[in-house]
Amino acid sequence: MIIALAGNQNSGKTTLFNQLTGSNQHVGNFPGVTVDVKEGISKSDKSVKLVDLPGIYSLSPYSGEEILARDFLLKEHPDGIINIIDGTSLERGLYLSMQLLQLNIPMVIAINMMDEVFANGIVIKTNILSDYLKVPIIPISANKNEGIDDLMKAMIDLIKNKCAPPRQDFCSGPVHRTLHATAHILEDHAQRASVPASFAAVKIIEGDEPMLNDLSLGKNEKDMIEHGIVEMENELSMDRMAAIADMRYQYIEEITQKAVVRPKTDKHHDKTIKIDNILTHKIFGIPIFLSIMFVIFWLTFAVVGSFLSDLLSGGIDSLASVVSKGLNNFGINPVVESLVVDGVFAGVGSVLSFVPTIIVLFFLLSLLEDSGYMARVAFIMDKLLRKIGLSGKSIVPMLIGFGCTVPAIMATRTLTSDRDKKMTVFLTPFMSCSAKLPIYSVFAMAFFTKYRAVVMIAMYVIGILLAIVAALISRKFVFKGNPIPFVMELPNYRLPTAKNTMLLLWEKTKDFITRAFTIIFIASIVIWFLNKFDIRFNAVENSKDSILALIGSFIAPIFIPLGFGNWMASTALITGFMAKEAVVSTFAVLLSTQTESISSQLGTIFDPISAFAFLLFTLLYTPCVAAIAAVKRELGTKSMFVVVLLQTSLAYVIALIFYRIAILF
């Protein structure tokens, strides 16, 4: 039996889903955390499958999430719907319920956040609501696991008795008349399309294109319906779209007047206003946001994350040496030992050592998200992002990109619009990630001693400027169409719960580790192999003779126009595809020198102009394997290749233009 969970964003839908299934899934206070449909098996009854639909406010055909939810409900025919509503903003929640009630599917309404409702002094008479809406109304507190058993019991009872909500009228007057007439006209068509007639009638009156196509009405019927609608519009002096929305809200106002007693003041919101007076302050709002981001970065990349990462990579190193000793004692072939130690341990280990950094970053960001601050960030930064065709919601992934592209791309999952998500994923690699910093610093030290800081800052600025240009161009040609309207709820501030945060961290960690042991594992072994053997598959002493070096010298000519057509540079770029950290260490190996003295050696293969061209290339060329794997996960294989090709060719063109112009002077 399949039960769909439907409700507004921030209604606690995902928290409820986690309680029901014990599944590990992201719960956020940021509108639209659940972008794709998630499934889970009920903890209490293994025969019940729960489906977590995206957070939506209506069943209109305009946003991807709404279409998805609607298609699921109309075409998959779930056995039941649990409609979850945030009790503190009941009216807006019931607006969706009124559309769900017309689907002729057994339904229970769960009124969530009852703890907050009580604390706010709001009284909700669920029996009166239930009398009006003719479905069971169950008060719950999903985050405290209260009322969940009652909810499931009520739902399953309804499904067993096949008890769908009765067909009911929410209105009177002209809208009512038109609805009935329309439903009557399209009844046969609706039946053939297996859509409830009353639902179809409302949607047709609203001017819903997909519904019109599904019903395949004849010209005569269309004219008759249109005639009725125009009559209604004239009578109400209101157009159809407004008339329907108004009808629903009028009915909601009528029932909430009887069933809900609200105190004069909204305590929770008053508290939120006080916090917002500081956090979105006219002058201090943006500096506070930047400071918060700075502290998060500092904690992640300088304090906790790096400490834990060092600890973990130390652990991996000592484990590797223990394994290496054991293998030696066993007398195993040195090549196999090298595969295990230099290939698997070094490759996967270097990626695994990212895990603590990523966990810390996500822990801190999830606190911002669950508390409701992320929605404010979108509010504060929207005006800036709008100039490049995005909305304020995209700022967070892009900022994380300065730390690490991998979690940045994972964070785009919070964007509700497909277009915005895609565009953000494509722009994020322009934000120079922290792994590129050692490359800049080594080269700046070697060639631009005097202007070290300037060169390093220039890299970041060039990345951002190119991102802006890329955004403006792609908005014209690729990401056409209107961005999703920025009409977004600002949820009240809430204390994040430990359970949600832990579930989130577990999910991210699992996600990353799974990836580390699939694509990155394979890539590590391939690179190891190329670095270890020569073309006759003999193990090499010196990587100068390896296949990798051969490939490096093979592709090196491509970079002659850019000024660094040197096999070492090409080889470093290849290993940089594994991880950007590897660029510097590869130079160290190939130049047979220590990392500390690498700056002095680089002068033998670069001059300042080609060095800068090389830096431009590393700034822009393809993101590392881990980041590419993240792109694949979010957008699919095709987009992954597009990102690789686009970034690499852009890097080539920019470095070429720079080098060709610079050598003229």
Added chain:
Amino acid sequence: MTLDKLAIGKYGRIIAVRGRGRLRHRLLDMGLTPRVIVHMQRKAPMGDPISIYLRGYELTLRLEDASLIEVEEVSV
């Protein structure tokens, strides 16, 4: 006047929602329907978007979109 012109801290009653398509549908769905009373909360630091309080929750929208909403100022 239109919603974008409503001063901070003032209340307005919605008279009509103009515009079309997806945006208009979204505004109506979010509860911005005729006769509802909205309370202007604040402007973002860069002056745009704005945030309003209605039907027990806070909503943010851009000035450009708010200018599609006809309101009359009321005192509560």
